[in-house]
Amino acid sequence: MNNKTYRTAMIAVLLLAAFCNVAFAQQTKKLTLQEAVSLSIQNSKNLKISHAKIDEAKAMVQQANDAKLPDFNVSGSYLRLSSAHVDLKTGGSGSGSSPSPNQAMYGMATLSLPIYAGGRIKYGIESAKYLQRAAELDASDDKEAVVFNTTKAYVNLYKAAQAVAVVKENLNTSKSRDSNFINLEKNGIMARNDLLKSQLQTSNIELTLLDAENNYKLATVNMNLILGLPENDGIEIDSSFINSVTDEKTFLEYQSLALQNRKDIQALGFRKKAAITGLKSAKAETYPTIGLTGGYIAADIPHLLTVYNAVNIGVGVKYNIASLWKKNTKLMQAKATEAQVNATEELLNDEVRFGVNQDYQNYLLSKKKIDVYQKAIEQATENFRITNNKYNNSLATITDLLEANTALLQAKLNIESAKADVVLAYQKLLQTTGTTNY
Secondary structure (H helix, E strand, C coil): CCHHHHHHHHHHHHHHHHHHHHHHHCCEEEECHHHHHHHHHHHCHHHHHHHHHHHHHHHHHHHHHHCCCCEEEEEEEEEECCCCCCCCCCCCCCCCCCCCCCEEEEEEEEEEEEEECCCHHHHHHHHHHHHHHHHHHHHHHHHHHHHHHHHHHHHHHHHHHHHHHHHHHHHHHHHHHHHHHHHHHHCCCCCHHHHHHHHHHHHHHHHHHHHHHHHHHHHHHHHHHHHCCCCCCEEEECHHHHHCCCCCCCHHHHHHHHHHHCHHHHHHHHHHHHHHHHHHHHHHHHCCEEEEEEEEEEEEECCCEEEEEEEEEEEEEECCHHHHCCCCHHHHHHHHHHHHHHHHHHHHHHHHHHHHHHHHHHHHHHHHHHHHHHHHHHHHHHHHHHHHHHHHCCCCCHHHHHHHHHHHHHHHHHHHHHHHHHHHHHHHHHHHHCCCCC
């Protein structure tokens, strides 16, 4: 193989590899809205944080339960003694020499079991369980937020794709019209100024297409990040989601559902129970604690002392007498926490009522907009038809024709956007009422 043939072969291989890399990096995946939501739930970083918080709450429950179990400690030491002077006061009158040990060893094992702690252990377990349940409900609330954000990104991607499609269609129509106008201008039938107006509109449509394609690329990147897919992957939207709104209720029904099903309200309810339990635990700080204790001691100091089988068992009582004159700050903090939770609960109820009202009205508004835009597209289509006929019969100017075309383009964009907005508004209403179906 000569050098020229070898270089040609290498160039072909490199081009093929580059093509394969591009094709691999730009895979296109068709996703339904439900599949997109499932992927986002699976790969959501926010939900991973929520699950970590649940694990943390479970560890706190285990820690509270461990307080019921006995503590068992073992310790031991080996000591080297330097010129130790030992003077044993045994009460005798002997004049024997005192021993001089040079080392000492001892070991100790202690066992303690709480018998009564004023209810602090019991209340600690209850409080930890309430907070664990609150963390689980927070995760459910975060999941509903992920569902809505995914739906929003999916709708935005659909709207961006529709905008690109509509603008491209209009651009092709505008270019075809320009070609006809160029022939008319060459034959002296059309004024050059009218041709330039038409070409100017084509240029404006091309700029609009550039913006639309850029918005589509950004919407695709955002969707991929939410789904946990490579940023350069293409996504093909399944437009059937537009017809996914089926179950509709009255405002009072939605409001009732929100107050019953909202996970943040339920989580706050468990935090309120935890605060009440914390109040009881703080009051128990003034009670004594009683525990069962036991131990074993062994020691060896050569030539001086040997101890083994020194087993002890007993009951210990601990009471902080200073609590009689010191303020119970833990009780004060618990009362403040309970007051905060109660105020937060009232505020949240108001926010939920307003949120349901707002989202319900937005949903009704988005449905009404479809009816208006549907009439608008019929009117714009008819207006363009009439204006085009007038222009062909020299009864309308090129400006009138271009304005009618622009109005028709805008009407097409509006109707596609409005259809998607209904789904988004409905999903927002479901999130606000705590009835997301995922």
